[in-house]
Amino acid sequence: MKEPDLVTAELTLTGRVTTASNATFLGSIDDAVVVYKPIAGEHPLWDFPDGTLAHREVAAYLVSEALGWDVVPQTWLRDGPMGQGMVQLWQDQDPDQTAVDLVDSDDVPEIGWKHVLEGRDEKERLVTLIHEDSLALRRMAVFDVVVNNADRKGDHILAMSGGRRHGVDHGLTFHSEPKLRTILWGWLGDELTADELDGVDRVSAGLQGELGRTLGDLLTAEEIASLAARCAQLRSAARFPAPTGQMPAMPWPLF
Known part of the structure; x- marks a missing residue:
């Protein structure tokens, strides 16, 4: 079967995701099923520039590729x-x-899961938010730190076959100020592995070459400089960071 030209072949809409905060459509390009988020359907935000969310989603994919972990x-x-x-x-x-x-x-x-927080549900029962303790999710947590993800909700983590995990909805990334809001706090303070540090190094190196040039069409110079600084800080500390800044450390809703 011939691969479709994903950039120029006709994009046909087949449905709409009505629960999304911005206009989000399902579509097809030949036999490829896709998600389409038009810039014209982005709602203004108080802390992110208007009309930039699609560019940030693409930038997040490029950083995922530089890390080499197939997160996005x-x-x-x-x-x-x-x-x-x-x-x-x-x-x-x-x-x-x-x-x-x-x-x-x-x-x-008791085994295989990380405890994040406790609270009470609508019936006042004590409940606990947990996430799996897996290589794929650790890599996603490192990715979120690097891109400064302000919206890692539970439903933004796709559980795939074979233990693979994909992260989606990365419009709220790459802010130059600390914005990390995530449910993946289970490794807080833990040392990064050699593999994780190597991934951060690949991003840092890429910013000096093709990755940096490509991101220049998607992000501001200040945002790219902040990305480089986060990589350097994470490499120096070699640990999962703690929450910083005045913003909540968790997104809401959690899912």
Whole structure:
């Protein structure tokens, strides 16, 4: 089967994701199923410049590729029925897997999961937010620190077959100020592995070459400089960082 030209072949809309905060559509390019988020459908935010979320999604994919961990599905900019926007290959989740869960506090697994926080549900029952303790999710947590992800909700983590994990919805990334808001705090303070540090080094090196030049079309010079500084700081500390700044450390809602 011939691969479709994902940039120039016709993008046909097949549905809309009505729960998304910005205009988000399902579509197809030949046989490829995609998600399409037009820039024209982005709602203004108080802390991010208008009309930049699609560019940040593509930048997040490029950094994921530089890390070498396949965190973000293939993502690119192109024209569509509602103008230029972000397009991303659709991912089919494994319905029998979950990477993040909210469980009764008496039922927290002892092995294989990280405890994040406790709270009470609408019936005043004590519940605990947990996420799996896996290589794929650790890599996603490192990725979130590097790109300064301000919106890592549970539903932004796709549990795929074979233990693979994809992260999606990366419009709120690359701010020059500390904005990290994530549910992946289970490794707070833990040392980074050699593999994780190597990934950060690959991004730092890439910023001096092709990655830096490509990001220059998607982000501001200040945002790219902040990205480089985060990589250097993470490499120096060699640990998962603690929350900083005045913003909440967790996104809301959690899912």
